[in-house]
Amino acid sequence: MSVTAAQGFSAAGIAAGIKESGQPDLALVVNRGPRRAAAGVFTSNRVKAAPVLWSEQVLKGGEVTAVVLNSGGANACTGPQGFQDTHATAEKAAEVLEGHSAGEIAVASTGLIGLPLPMDKLLPGVERAAAALSEHGGEKAAIAIRTTDTVHKTSVATRGGWTVGGMAKGAGMLAPGLATMLVVLTTDADVAAPALDSALRDATRTTFDRVDSDGCMSTNDTVLLLASGASGITPPGEEFDEAVRTVCADLARQLIGDAEGASKDIRIEVVNAATEDDAVEVGRSIARNNLLKCAIHGEDPNWGRVLSAIGTTKAAFEPDRLNVAINDVWVCRNGCVGDDRELVDMRYREVKITADLSAGTESAVIWANDLTAEYVHENSAYSS
Amino acid sequence: MSVTAAQGFSAAGIAAGIKESGQPDLALVVNRGPRRAAAGVFTSNRVKAAPVLWSEQVLKGGEVTAVVLNSGGANACTGPQGFQDTHATAEKAAEVLEGHSAGEIAVASTGLIGLPLPMDKLLPGVERAAAALSEHGGEKAAIAIRTTDTVHKTSVATRGGWTVGGMAKGAGMLAPGLATMLVVLTTDADVAAPALDSALRDATRTTFDRVDSDGCMSTNDTVLLLASGASGITPPGEEFDEAVRTVCADLARQLIGDAEGASKDIRIEVVNAATEDDAVEVGRSIARNNLLKCAIHGEDPNWGRVLSAIGTTKAAFEPDRLNVAINDVWVCRNGCVGDDRELVDMRYREVKITADLSAGTESAVIWANDLTAEYVHENSAYSS
Numbered sequence: 001m002s003v004t005a006a007q008g009f010s011a012a013g014i015a016a017g018i019k020e021s022g023q024p025d026l027a028l029v030v031n032r033g034p035r036r037a038a039a040g041v042f043t044s045n046r047v048k049a050a051p052v053l054w055s056e057q058v059l060k061g062g063e064v065t066a067v068v069l070n071s072g073g074a075n076a077c078t079g080p081q082g083f084q085d086t087h088a089t090a091e092k093a094a095e096v097l098e099g100h101s102a103g104e105i106a107v108a109s110t111g112l113i114g115l116p117l118p119m120d121k122l123l124p125g126v127e128r129a130a131a132a133l134s135e136h137g138g139e140k141a142a143i144a145i146r147t148t149d150t151v152h153k154t155s156v157a158t159r160g161g162w163t164v165g166g167m168a169k170g171a172g173m174l175a176p177g178l179a180t181m182l183v184v185l186t187t188d189a190d191v192a193a194p195a196l197d198s199a200l201r202d203a204t205r206t207t208f209d210r211v212d213s214d215g216c217m218s219t220n221d222t223v224l225l226l227a228s229g230a231s232g233i234t235p236p237g238e239e240f241d242e243a244v245r246t247v248c249a250d251l252a253r254q255l256i257g258d259a260e261g262a263s264k265d266i267r268i269e270v271v272n273a274a275t276e277d278d279a280v281e282v283g284r285s286i287a288r289n290n291l292l293k294c295a296i297h298g299e300d301p302n303w304g305r306v307l308s309a310i311g312t313t314k315a316a317f318e319p320d321r322l323n324v325a326i327n328d329v330w331v332c333r334n335g336c337v338g339d340d341r342e343l344v345d346m347r348y349r350e351v352k353i354t355a356d357l358s359a360g361t362e363s364a365v366i367w368a369n370d371l372t373a374e375y376v377h378e379n380s381a382y383s384s
Numbered sequence: 385m386s387v388t389a390a391q392g393f394s395a396a397g398i399a400a401g402i403k404e405s406g407q408p409d410l411a412l413v414v415n416r417g418p419r420r421a422a423a424g425v426f427t428s429n430r431v432k433a434a435p436v437l438w439s440e441q442v443l444k445g446g447e448v449t450a451v452v453l454n455s456g457g458a459n460a461c462t463g464p465q466g467f468q469d470t471h472a473t474a475e476k477a478a479e480v481l482e483g484h485s486a487g488e489i490a491v492a493s494t495g496l497i498g499l500p501l502p503m504d505k506l507l508p509g510v511e512r513a514a515a516a517l518s519e520h521g522g523e524k525a526a527i528a529i530r531t532t533d534t535v536h537k538t539s540v541a542t543r544g545g546w547t548v549g550g551m552a553k554g555a556g557m558l559a560p561g562l563a564t565m566l567v568v569l570t571t572d573a574d575v576a577a578p579a580l581d582s583a584l585r586d587a588t589r590t591t592f593d594r595v596d597s598d599g600c601m602s603t604n605d606t607v608l609l610l611a612s613g614a615s616g617i618t619p620p621g622e623e624f625d626e627a628v629r630t631v632c633a634d635l636a637r638q639l640i641g642d643a644e645g646a647s648k649d650i651r652i653e654v655v656n657a658a659t660e661d662d663a664v665e666v667g668r669s670i671a672r673n674n675l676l677k678c679a680i681h682g683e684d685p686n687w688g689r690v691l692s693a694i695g696t697t698k699a700a701f702e703p704d705r706l707n708v709a710i711n712d713v714w715v716c717r718n719g720c721v722g723d724d725r726e727l728v729d730m731r732y733r734e735v736k737i738t739a740d741l742s743a744g745t746e747s748a749v750i751w752a753n754d755l756t757a758e759y760v761h762e763n764s765a766y767s768s
Contacts (some may be wrong), residue, residue: 047703047719077691079704113688114721149550156400158419217696219688255500267606289761290674290755298764303605312601320429320463335431336463337498371674373762374755379675379757380682 002154003167006188007033008228011137013144016125018072018111018118026122026146027070027127029184030097031065037230038064039197041204042107043221049076051107052081052220054154056088060194064226065104067184068093068126069145071169073111073118076219085117092123096130108182108222109167110147121270142167145182148378149259155250157243162189162231163242168251180253181208183223185247189240190229197239199244202227210280210366211256212287221272223248251362256367257349259373266368267352274360279316282355283366285309293371299346303332306355316359323356386522386538389549390417390572392612393722395521395526398608400509401603402456402502409526410506411455412513413568414547415449419613422448423580424490425588427605431458434467435491436604440473442490448610449488451568452477452510453529455504455553469501476507480514492552492566492606494531512589514567526551529566531728532762538633539625546573546615548627552635565592565639567607569631573624574613583607583621583628591632594750595640596671607632639752642731645758648680651751658744662699662755666739667750671691683730687716694739707743711735722747 004011009031010240016026017249034103040059068089075082086109090102100350109117132140146169152171170181191199204223225244235243256265268286271277286292289309295302303324312321324332329344331337352372369375388395393415398409415422424443426436442448459466470493474486492502516524526536533553540549554565566702575583588607607629619627640649652670656664670676673693679686687708694706708716713728715721735754753759 045692045695046697046701047691048707074688076717077688077719077721079718092757114716217692219692219695242530249400288672294760294763297760300764304458304461307431308429308497308601308603311429311603313430317430319461322431331497332461334463337461371760373760375674376678376681376755376757376760379678380684 001156001163001165002142002167003029003184003186004135004138005156006163006186008188008230009186010133010135011141012129012132012134013137013140014125014129014132016128017121018070025070026125026129027069027141028133029067029141030128030133031226031228033228033300035190036063036065037063037191037193037196038226039205039225040194040198041200041223044220045217045219047219049074049109049220050086051109052222053220055106055108056104061103063104064224065100066093066097067106067108068156068223069108069147069182070122071111071116071147074113074220075117076113076316077107078114078116081116087117088119088374089122089126092126095207096127097269102211104170107225110145110182110220113219115318127326131188138165138167143239145169148260153251153254155247155320157234159239159243162233163187164237164247166247166251168255170255181221183251185225185244187227188229188231189227190232190234191227191240192380195237196225198384199241202232202241203245203248207245207252211252211365212284212368234358252367256369258377259369261372262369264370264373265350266296266370267350268366268368269352269354269363270358271354272360273362274316276355276362276364279362279364280311280366281313282357283364285313285365286353286355287368290371296351297370301326301331301341301346306353307335308331310355315357317357321358322359325354378380385549386526386551386665387413387538387549387568387570388519388522389540390570390612392572392614394453394517394518394519394532394595396513397514397521397524398513401505402454405429406646409454410509410513411453411528412510412517414526415610415612417612419611420447420449420610421575421577421580423577423584423609425584425607427580427601429601430488431461431494431603433604434462434470434494435459436606437467438470438614439490439492439606442487444747446610447488448490448608450477450481451492451608453492453566454506455494455529455531457493457499457585458497458552458604459493459501459758460497460622461499462500465500467505472503473506473510480511494529494530494566494604497603505515520552522549529553530757532644537635537638539631541630543623543627546617546619548631549569550635555600555638556760558671565605567635569609569628570591571611572613573611574616574618574738575611575624579726580611583625586625587629590747591636594748595636596668596750596752600746624727627655636751639767640753643753644762645756646753647756648754649734649751650680650753651734651749653736653738653749654746655738655740655747656744657741657746658700660746660748664746664750665697666694666699667748668740669697669736671750671752681754681756685710685715685725685730690739691716691719692736700743701741707740707742709738720727741759
């Protein structure tokens with residue numbers, strides 16, 4: 001279903017030869033209208049890949065006709081030539097789709113940083129992808145954007161006569177602002193660009209921005225939302241926001257579940273914080289603590305490392321009022337040893353850490369992964 | 385030599401039975417005077433162990449007669465009882481040293497968080513350590529403070545008639561402000577407490593505070609500097625500061641060289657920064673990037689991950705003016721691919737990363753380690 005679950009969209013995913021392995025590496029998503037409203041959120045890394053710089057400009061117009069996505073090369077740190085390559089990609093897509101200009105074509109890339117894209121393969125690939133476009137092509141598009149992902153990720157939310165669907169890739173370098181993720185969401189609801197933008201920012205703030213697999217922020221993160229208006233329905237704002245949030249949350253959870261080398265998915269709930277910002281800061285500090293991530297891997301309910309991570313933040317709290325539960329066992333109460341750590345069952349993939357700051361009523365959830373020898377292997381044995 | 389290299393000090397290291405392994409676990413360092421001036425720097429973690437809270441109070445008086453240090457237990461997150469245990473330790477030391485009060489005795493602990501110390505073993509241990517005090521006991525004291533350290537760490541700088549010496553422990557949880565490190569420095573120079581404090585802060589700022597093995601900040605970090613005045617010499621301030629800095633730099637380098645599970649020591653030089661703060665921020669961001677740490681482990685000169693880490697900071701720079709060298713080969717020039725990465729030889733333990741921000745004239749050096757399967761194993765297979 002993916003990006004073609006909503007009416008008015010077609011998509012394709014092909015092997016253009018960008019990846020030496022011959023695996024699918026080029027996706028095309030086309031909005032057939034009648035509307036072409038769009039919104040986008042991009043990495044906050046100041047070292048931005050060429051396609052991010054390009055697509056940020058495209059999105060300023062609030063209209064997107066198509067998105068070209070490639071795996072097999074990030075086109076980041078490639079200088080003026082890299083930007084020209086992105087521009088040429090958009091030009092090629094505009095040409096083959098007929099009647100459109102490059103300024104309506106967003107581009108997204110993922111893969112190794114610092115290498116030029118093989119344009120002699122990519123540009124013919126755009127032609128072939130356009131020829132393969134189908135209203136059932138969403139699955140193939142989702143497959144073509146994978147890098148080290150072991151599965152492709154899609155999600156759909158259908159409401160009263162309209163749908164939000166999407167695809168995502170990302171398996172490492174996941175950290176707020178955003179992860180190394182490429183996400184394309186589509187909807188056939190008739191929603192104008194400003195409302196799309198608001199829905200998308202609201203959704204990413206509490207979903208993709210709260211996924212922190214390994215603390216590393218990418219140069220290429222891109223999340224796009226395209227609206228065709230093909231259902232003829234303009235849903236109430238809150239209802240639309242909820243559907244976008246649901247799809248984003250589902251895709252974000254799938255990203256964490258497929259993080260490179262991970263054996264545990266860690267749900268970090270920070271509760272009773274003075275402010276939501278405090279809750280997020282504490283959650284991220286816990287999520288990024290390598291010693292804790294190792295302990296979780298070893299199924300060791302090491303709450304001391306949680307307290308140690310909380311202690312590095314500026315959040316409001318008193319050390320002797322901190323409580324920590326691991327899988328609902330309150331192993332730390334009032335900053336000291338609490339219930340018997342032997343009661344904690346950590347055999348399952350999902351592990352929940354609850355950090356109670358006893359400082360207010362705000363809360364936040366951050367998702368992280370454990371740190372494993374496999375993560376080290378995947379990220380040391382080859383360039384990515 | 386260690387803490388007894390300077391005149392006026394005696395020390396001991398014994399096995400008190402705190403560690404189940406029966407290894408040495410209790411050290412005592414005594415300043416025999418004639419002066420007892422002292423300065424201290426402690427963790428900036430807001431979750432502080434009982435001995436840190438205690439010793440911070442002791443140091444406010446500017447005089448320290450003795451330091452009791454134990455491995456085998458951090459006495460952190462142990463509540464009011466933990467503080468009472470630290471107090472009792474200081475009382476016991478004051479009693480056996482005769483003629484002193486607990487308020488002159490600093491205490492430092494390292495080991496697992498959240499467990500009460502076995503006081504029935506620790507207090508008799510203090511008596512036995514006092515009986516074992518020797519002017520040649522520095523080595524044994526350095527051995528007794530080890531936790532997962534594979535070697536003990538000492539350093540001595542002798543100048544014209546006076547000496548600064550010291551010992552350190554720490555092999556993980558090393559991060560600014562400070563590492564999980566216990567350090568005791570001694571000198572026979574006749575220097576008053578304010579000048580000791582200034583020398584120690586200046587030295588730690590550019591040495592221990594710039595060691596970032598795994599980004600994790602401890603609850604117990606303590607660095608103490610004790611001056612006996614036994615040489616009768618008051619050196620010029622700059623000369624004294626330099627000697628303290630030399631010993632701190634040497635000990636900090638030894639800590640990085642013995643970091644848990646590390647196979648590489650990474651010297652990160654950030655140059656041509658607009659401010660020193662910018663240089664330090666960028667250096668730390670590079671030091672904490674797990675993907676880069678994995679790449680260095682794999683001897684992969686992955687400069688894209690360096691740029692990606694720089695891009696997450698607020699430092700002044702333009703992406704297209706960034707240059708990166710790995711072991712002096714400029715693999716990234718002007719934000720793009722530079723010299724051939726095949727020229728980079730990464731076979732040796734020490735790896736140098738130079739990040740040129742092209743934004744000013746300031747610089748900083750941060751030391752880090754690679755990320756290895758052994759690190760994961762050491763920190764997941766047992767509690768620490």
